[in-house]
Amino acid sequence: MSSQGYTVAVVGATGAVGQQMMRYLAKREFPVKELRPLASARSAGQKVIFHGEEVVIQEAVPTAFDGVDIALFSAGGSVSEKLAPEAVARGAVVIDNTNAYRMNPDVPLVVPEVNREAIRQHKGIIANPNCSTIQMVVALKPLYDRYGIERVIVSTYQSVSGAGWQAIDELQQQSKALLNGEEISANILPVGKLSKHYQMAFNVIPQIDVAQENGFTLEEMKMVRETKKIFNDSSIGVTATCVRVPVMRGHSESVYVELKSEFDLDEVRQLLNNAPGVIVEDAIEEQVYPMPVDAADRPEVFVGRIRRDFTHPRALNLWVVSDNLLKGAATNAIQIAEALISEEK
Template identity: 75%
Template sequence: MSEQGYTVAVVGSTGAVGRQMVKYLEERNFPVRRLVPMASGRSAGTKIRFRGEDVTVIEAAADAFEGVDIALFSAGGSVSKQLAPEAVKRGTVVIDNSSAFRMDPEVPLVVPEVNAEAVRRHKGIIANPNCSTIQMVVALKPLLDRYGIDRIIVSTYQAVSGAGASAAAELERQTRAVLAGEEVNPRILPVGRLNKHVQMAFNVIPQVDVGEENGFTFEEMKMVNETKKIFGDESIGVTATCVRVPVMTGHSESVYVELKQEYDLEEVRALLAEAPGVVVQDDILQQVYPTPLESEGKSEVFVGRIRRDLTHPRGLNMWVVSDNLLKGAAVNAIQIAETLISMK
């Protein structure tokens, strides 16, 4: 680092999340001395806009990290596994958006509003959690601190942009085809590399990521395992059902939580309203509640439909919405970088 700021690489800079990383490095006025956008060989040579200037994208390779202070990775797990250790060898701190290192006991898994201090334990790599996990733990953190948590049951309603720009484009094509009475030929969702694909337009798919032997999907197990790691409590019961819905951007979650202590509903609302990064929108009589469309382009986590469960004395229900490309990915990664430099 120099007095003028940091050399920051964005790996996967031409992808949906990578583009948001570049945008929000600028919007949040991160102290970037030099931006180094990286991507695959086929995207190398293209230009991206940063602070009013065109910056050339270079191919992501080990030697490209020479002189890079911080690297934000959003190019998939295989790229992260290959190049993150190489970046660290060259003195770069990696903030990785893939699942490659999240459950590595040597790698902190960080949501700054929840466990910022974990950044101090990094050994060169810091993991950015799954998008669905991030928004849920931000909403639950104030309740964990005040009452403790026994159990979490979550059902997600996840936007197609979480599966990449190609999945979002496929939803648009399918929607046009259905409305025109044309044949729909799904090729990507629920998982591109699987043999069977399902129409997303005007449909709901109860599968996000590949299936596991235990009947859950990899996405669901991410939420289970990551939540326990971030909260630092293996005793919390977590179960998840992750569902893809025909929404472009913005994940929604129905969250049921059983607290360890009795609670006052108005105190819960007040705790959430005061929590960093949380916006409460909760008045069902006036039809006030979060929706993914209204959360798009915003960095906060929105919480509504807060109500006492009818069957459990310590049960609480809520509805949690956030932009999966921002707080669920790009903005959280940048917040980790901001936390990192604040601790130097």
């Protein structure tokens, strides 16, 4: 890699997350010598604007990674499975935002605020966790360090942007149709590739990603497994119920946390206040708490509704909100890239 900057590929450059990655690379003034936006053959030839200049999207093929230093992948698991090894073979470090490598023992799964040091173990690929996991572990980190965590029970309120542009469009189209008293069509949610699709507008759907044999969904099991891996602590119990709500952008989570030792609630607030990447918005008596419309387009994790649980002596409840396209995806990936280049210095 060069001291004048890095050649950075963004795979999935036309996607909701890919676009935020490029925006965020520019915003954070990441030292980009050359931006290489990559996408499917269908999108090749289209242009993106980066630092005020047009850059042509190229087709994501193995040779497109020649000379790439850092490749940010966010084009689906199958694209990562096929092309990430090609990028690594050409000398790139891959930061992968899909589920393809997250649980691979050779691949660090990194949220810089929690386990930045794991980056050093990479063998070419570093995985970006699932959006719903990232915001939760950022909020849990200061509690884990101070008290230890026995277990977590989380119910999510996830926006449709996690399912891409098409899902955002579908929610808008359905909302318009219903408000005009017209018939709706449903083709994307809850899971594009499955056979049944349901109304998302003015509805909630208790399924994100495919079913697993144990009755949980893959999204729910991602939260379980990734949390253990990121904290490098398989003793943490996690139970998740993942639900899609008719919100464009921003995931919310109702989080019950059982700690290993007793705690003082003021100290918990203080710890969260001081935690990197966390903003506490917690004053229910003044109607202050995080909401997804306020968190949209902001890179932090917002925590509110902090309160003692009266059914267990070592438990508390939190309300955690973050922009799933930023900290849940693009921001975290760029932060990994920043940590990576700072390690090299």
